[in-house]
Amino acid sequence: MDDLSVLVGGRAGDGINIAGMMIAWLMNASGYRPHMYYDYPSLIKGGHNFAIVRGTPGQPRAIRTRVDILLALNQDTIEKHRDRIHESTAVLFNADRAKGPGEGIPVSDILKRHDAQAVMENSCLVGAFAKSAGMPTNLVSSVFKRHIPRYVEKNLDVALDGYDSVRTSHNLAPSLSRPLPVVSGNEAAGLGFLCSGLDAYVAYPMTPSSSLLHFLAEHGPPAGVTVVHPENEIAVMLMAAGFAYAGRKVAVGTSGGGFCLMTEGLSLAGMAELPVVIVMSQRTGPSTGLPTYSAQSDLHFVLHAGHGEFPRFICAPGDATETMSWSKTALEIAWRYQVPSFVLMDKHLSEGFFSIDTERVGGVAVRGPETGVASPLRRYIDSPSGVSPLAFPPAAGHVIKVNSYAHDESGITTEDPVIVELMTQKRLRKEASLEAEVQRLPAVVTGGNPGGTTAVLCFGSTAGVSEEAAERLRYRVVRPVVLEPFPAKAFHDALSGVERTICVEENVKGQLSLLLRRHGLMTDHEVRRSDGRPFEVEYLIKRLEEVPL
Amino acid sequence: MTSRDFISEVQNTWCPGCGNFAIQHTMKKVFMELEGEGVVPESLVLVTGIGCHAKIADYFNLNSFYTLHGRTLPVATGIKLANRDLTVICHAGDGDALAEGLDHLIFAAKRNIDLTVILHDNRVYGLTTGQYTPTSPIGFKGRSTPHGTTEFPLNPLRLMLASGATFVARGYTRRMPLLKSLVKAALTHRGFAFIDVLQVCASYANLTDYYEKRVYELKGHDTGSYEDATMIAGEWDYYSDSPIGLGLIYQKEGPIYEPTPEKEVLWGSRKDLVMHVLDSRT
Ligand SMILES: Cc1ncc(C[n+]2csc(CCOP(=O)(O)OP(=O)(O)O)c2C)c(N)n1
Ligand code: SF4
Ligand SMILES: [Mg+2]
Numbered sequence: 001m002d003d004l005s006v007l008v009g010g011r012a013g014d015g016i017n018i019a020g021m022m023i024a025w026l027m028n029a030s031g032y033r034p035h036m037y038y039d040y041p042s043l044i045k046g047g048h049n050f051a052i053v054r055g056t057p058g059q060p061r062a063i064r065t066r067v068d069i070l071l072a073l074n075q076d077t078i079e080k081h082r083d084r085i086h087e088s089t090a091v092l093f094n095a096d097r098a099k100g101p102g103e104g105i106p107v108s109d110i111l112k113r114h115d116a117q118a119v120m121e122n123s124c125l126v127g128a129f130a131k132s133a134g135m136p137t138n139l140v141s142s143v144f145k146r147h148i149p150r151y152v153e154k155n156l157d158v159a160l161d162g163y164d165s166v167r168t169s170h171n172l173a174p175s176l177s178r179p180l181p182v183v184s185g186n187e188a189a190g191l192g193f194l195c196s197g198l199d200a201y202v203a204y205p206m207t208p209s210s211s212l213l214h215f216l217a218e219h220g221p222p223a224g225v226t227v228v229h230p231e232n233e234i235a236v237m238l239m240a241a242g243f244a245y246a247g248r249k250v251a252v253g254t255s256g257g258g259f260c261l262m263t264e265g266l267s268l269a270g271m272a273e274l275p276v277v278i279v280m281s282q283r284t285g286p287s288t289g290l291p292t293y294s295a296q297s298d299l300h301f302v303l304h305a306g307h308g309e310f311p312r313f314i315c316a317p318g319d320a321t322e323t324m325s326w327s328k329t330a331l332e333i334a335w336r337y338q339v340p341s342f343v344l345m346d347k348h349l350s351e352g353f354f355s356i357d358t359e360r361v362g363g364v365a366v367r368g369p370e371t372g373v374a375s376p377l378r379r380y381i382d383s384p385s386g387v388s389p390l391a392f393p394p395a396a397g398h399v400i401k402v403n404s405y406a407h408d409e410s411g412i413t414t415e416d417p418v419i420v421e422l423m424t425q426k427r428l429r430k431e432a433s434l435e436a437e438v439q440r441l442p443a444v445v446t447g448g449n450p451g452g453t454t455a456v457l458c459f460g461s462t463a464g465v466s467e468e469a470a471e472r473l474r475y476r477v478v479r480p481v482v483l484e485p486f487p488a489k490a491f492h493d494a495l496s497g498v499e500r501t502i503c504v505e506e507n508v509k510g511q512l513s514l515l516l517r518r519h520g521l522m523t524d525h526e527v528r529r530s531d532g533r534p535f536e537v538e539y540l541i542k543r544l545e546e547v548p549l
Numbered sequence: 550m551t552s553r554d555f556i557s558e559v560q561n562t563w564c565p566g567c568g569n570f571a572i573q574h575t576m577k578k579v580f581m582e583l584e585g586e587g588v589v590p591e592s593l594v595l596v597t598g599i600g601c602h603a604k605i606a607d608y609f610n611l612n613s614f615y616t617l618h619g620r621t622l623p624v625a626t627g628i629k630l631a632n633r634d635l636t637v638i639c640h641a642g643d644g645d646a647l648a649e650g651l652d653h654l655i656f657a658a659k660r661n662i663d664l665t666v667i668l669h670d671n672r673v674y675g676l677t678t679g680q681y682t683p684t685s686p687i688g689f690k691g692r693s694t695p696h697g698t699t700e701f702p703l704n705p706l707r708l709m710l711a712s713g714a715t716f717v718a719r720g721y722t723r724r725m726p727l728l729k730s731l732v733k734a735a736l737t738h739r740g741f742a743f744i745d746v747l748q749v750c751a752s753y754a755n756l757t758d759y760y761e762k763r764v765y766e767l768k769g770h771d772t773g774s775y776e777d778a779t780m781i782a783g784e785w786d787y788y789s790d791s792p793i794g795l796g797l798i799y800q801k802e803g804p805i806y807e808p809t810p811e812k813e814v815l816w817g818s819r820k821d822l823v824m825h826v827l828d829s830r831t
Binding site: 028179180181182183187191194195197199200202217219220221222223226227228229230231232234235236238239240241242243244245246247248250264265268272356358392393394395396397398399400401402403404405407411412413 | 557559589591592594596599604606607610611612613614615616617620622623624625626627628629630631632634635652653655656808809815816819820822823826827828830831
């Protein structure tokens, strides 16, 4: 077999995500590219947590319902996931806390034998997984040595006893894929920012964006990135405005509720023409909603957030590799056009783990920002592209004024109708320039069967599952990565020969569908999910098959 | 720059008799003095809120960021963290900094970020034509409280002391020489400096007579004593009949805000760092 799906489950606090990551590292070392989905309720202890890790020689970007190995730290895990178990599923469980059916592992005996702490239960099950998947013991020891930070030897002893207590149930076909780095979507965004010269990151913790804050707080400062966690998201957006005014490349990150608080500052960035990147990672709303579950229900919020009219850029990458390259592009666009620029993500992408193919991370280089000064500097001097040259204080002989009020070219408040109109038109012209830039970007991605006459339309994290389901059904996938300015021409071109469209979204109102309608495309059918859970491959195929012909 | 160069050519629209003129004039004098001492005007940045006070952004021929109502402090914090060599001055209103943006004011003081806040405390919303603010005296009849407020005012000085400000002073627009020395001291203070400037609003809250009867210049107390400062700051509660002390109330040296302790930059290039992170993830 060459497509392995593993579920590991237990209670919150059992370290399920760490067990999941170890399984992912083991797959990675075996030449199987991993993708991990981690499902956890919004609490610290108790409740049911599980991770599904899927590995294939190519990169999987979606999870399956059926699992091949189920690792149960408690009986609950077996009961809750009965529908995932099939005739060849190996169910391996902690015999102290579960009764099967399946192969019980005498975890407490093993721990006692090695005088090991209870937390090493995970290592025991991970070892059992490796045996079940037919991985050799030397692989287990090399992965443990590489990825276990403390008490490696003891963990390894426990793992190898776990290994010996089950039988091999699956034989993985050998794969020559070289192991690639495995990162979460949020980490990929952070890496993209680091590559593109980010100077500052400002954020207030909010799931599922927090791990980006954590990543940059750890890795940013030694690379000269200032990381600030201020009093609230209102302050976040305005601090970012201050950084941008002073010439520092800045990004902020949040989820729906925090972004609500940022909209006043977003509108300021639009009016004052300040380059700010916003990572908006969606979770199930409205309001506090389901903090640790996903949604694609803030597309229209991000498209329209802020009062007044101003240009903005929005991209929605579909996996970690795309996230790394598009976060770089988003930063470049922000500075080239002096606009707010969004990386729209969601829980599945932000907290999902993927291998990242650094050779595919490149992206199209956007020209650098306009600099150079006229004297005395008119910060908002009009130009054919609508973009004015940038300069930052202190600039000898120049006064640099930015303003939230309607202003003239020098940044001085004005209510003069002629000047107001002129400046409005200038900002509008920036939008036209930005539209032209988007035409140079790979703003629409086609996948699945390129000649398919049925097209699945989707955006963001549903990219992977849509492509996999479409391949099975011989459908085409057409996915806009840039959502604003909408690449209408490229999108229509990608649909040439298509007779039937199905729009797949994780929301109730069909927000992508509505956006497409605005650009002259009436979608034929809709497949929606809004319970915060990801589309799994079999489920999406079933839903697509139910769509009338 | 000559005195005329500091002031822009923008038409001034403050009401005749407005205390903002005194603040503007004072600031200009301080800026000129600073320039004489080697501070380049290009390194000054004025950050204003929204209100009558904020028009000062347009009226000075200096770098400025005319922000949103209540939001001077986060913007100023971003600017300062972006470039420690800039001298960043917030001109905020009492409605602006104490109502709409109170959280930011408290946190800026708590962090002891190296900024100066000039609070144009006219005890009223001027620009929106006369509603009560957090410092309006109880009973204030404004347009949103025609029968008088039933709230006691906030004492901004005590609030700032409690929040961790390291320079706290009170000025008054009709005592310009004192105001000038306070502004100068605030701008040279390393850390978070706050001056509550009792500013006469000629149109909606002309408290000139009230102030003239009560103000006196503080002298002789230990400005390094937090206890003394708290007592002095509480002498007048912003509504009842008691003397109003003007001058420096509290000053101390404290660690300046650094969000991430200055660490050595370990990576020659960003690429090295990215490769290092990616390497650890295989
Ligand atoms: C978010 C927001 N709310 C309300 C306003 C309207 N507004 C403008 S100025 C102002 C009050 C100004 O009072 P203060 O800050 O004391 O300044 P002053 O005019 O007295 O100098 C208000 C409420 C606004 N601009 N923005
Ligand atoms: S309303 Fe008051 S504060 Fe505003 S300009 Fe007139 S006098 Fe000055
Ligand atoms: Mg006021």
